[in-house]
Amino acid sequence: MTPILNSQLRHSPVKLYDFHPPIEDFKTSILAGLQQPQKAISPQFLYDKRGSELFDAICTLPEYYLTRTEVQLLQDHANEIATYLGNGALVEFGSGSSQKVRILLGAAPQVQTYVGLDISRQHLYEACTALAQDYPGLEAIALCTDYTQPLPIAQIPELQNRHTIGFFPGSSIGNLEPLEAVAFLQNAAVLGDLIIGVDLKKSAAILEPAYDDAQGISAAFALNLLTRINRELGANFDLSQFAYRAHYNAIAGRIEMEIVSLAEQKVSIGDVEICFDSGETLRTEYSYKYTPDEFQMLAMAAGFQPVQVWIDAQQLFSIHYLKRL
Ligand SMILES: C[S@@+](CC[C@H](N)C(=O)[O-])C[C@H]1O[C@@H](n2cnc3c(N)ncnc32)[C@H](O)[C@@H]1O
Incomplete structure (x- = not known):
């Protein structure tokens, strides 16, 4: 597929590579999902513009401990995490409103290029634009694509011959079945090492x-x-x-x-x-939801070596640093 660049926005600080699947794919997937004995859809379809806005609202809810716990972990360990980032490109999977990555960018001003990767095109573009405005020295790229498919890295010149690291916050890995999660991790390993947020097992009363x-x-x-x-x-x-x-x-x-x-x-x-x-x-x-050991087994099955894991005192959430083997 050839990417569409944002030619209509000539003065935009963000380059958009658009691999958004066509509407026919949406229709085919929805009809196939609704015609199964157990009706089901892929969660990526929850994220149109309104869906992304509603997800941002969920992140602020008192019951939704995930966002504030992960943000606190990132803040508490930003300097240590920054030592892993290198000075090349940082690719954020399922970047949404690109808020959490700001903590890392603040601790790692050496990062030259940020690539926000998300399926929700308009929301992605607006989030990357806001980021570019707030970090003027940073090259900001919006990559609209489905991260469960092979990544179109060869078509992104900014990712050629660069030190690149992945960042996948939000415990979105949990939306994938374990075998799909391994396939995602194998796909992500093509880029390089990975920093990933993973929600921990806990009681139904909290979950x-x-x-x-x-x-x-x-x-x-x-x-x-x-x-x-x-x-x-x-x-x-x-x-x-x-x-x-x-x-x-x-x-x-x-x-x-x-x-x-x-x-x-x-x-x-x-x-x-x-x-x-x-x-x-x-x-x-x-x-x-995964215990740290369960998640590290998945990561190893995908070709990563677990190097570090950060967990909050209440043992609600984990952030792993995985090294590509
Ligand atoms: C749970 S939200 C997390 C957002 C943000 N990273 C955070 O931590 O708050 C999941 C994000 O991944 C995106 N997403 C979901 N499925 C996707 C897919 N298959 N490919 C690319 N992006 C996807 C959604 O649009 C959404 O922005």
């Missing part, structure tokens, strides 16, 4: 409210998927007929997030009809 908050922002985030399908694929989901829930499956070690049909109903997506039983679920996301 479930984090993914189903009292204000209903997590529910709005999940149900926004149906709004997106209505808008982009000409569907007729009636949102009042669906609810959201999150459950911790302690045996599998994962939060299971799903949309529940409140009635027996039929939904049209273009000319395709999808039937829902009352109580039937559409899985929107998993969020796997």
Whole structure:
């Protein structure tokens, strides 16, 4: 695929490499997911512009301990982490609003190039633009692509013959099934070493409210998927007929997030009809939780050597530094 550059924004401080999949891929994936016995979609589709905004709102919720714990860990260990960064390029996977990386950039002014990589194109571009404005000496690049696919590194001249390190905060690795997580890590290892945030196993009493908050922002985030399908694929989901829930499956070690049909109903997506039983679920996301040892086993299976792990005093969250073998 040939990337589209942001030629319309000639004076932009950010170069955009756009490998966003076409709308046909979205339609094919959604229809395939809704026609399985257990209806499911890939979590990447939760992130249109509105989805990214709602996720940013989730990060500020009192129940969502992940963001504030990871931010505190990054602040507490920024100087040590900075020693691993080198002076080349820093590539952030699933960069979202590019907030956490600011802590690293503050501690490592030698980093020359920042590449924000995300599927949510508009949000990515705005976040990278804000970053470029706040760090004038930094070369900022927005790379819109799906990180579960082979990375288009050969098409990014700024990543050729450079020392490059990956940064993958937010415990987004937990959205992937363990085998998919190994495949992602193998893909990421092509770039170089990796700094990665991983949520730890803990009680359902802490986990479930984090993914189903009292204000209903997590529910709005999940149900926004149906709004997106209505808008982009000409569907007729009636949102009042669906609810959201999150459950911790302690045996599998994962939060299971799903949309529940409140009635027996039929939904049209273009000319395709999808039937829902009352109580039937559409899985929107998993969020796997790992002990430090479990995660390091995954990393080693993908060709990384675990070098360092930072954990907060309450043992809520971990950040690993992995060296590519
Ligand atoms: C859980 S949020 C984390 C955002 C931010 N890194 C943080 O730590 O707060 C996941 C981010 O990854 C992006 N994302 C999800 N699936 C993706 C995929 N398959 N490829 C690229 N980006 C993806 C989303 O758009 C979103 O910005």
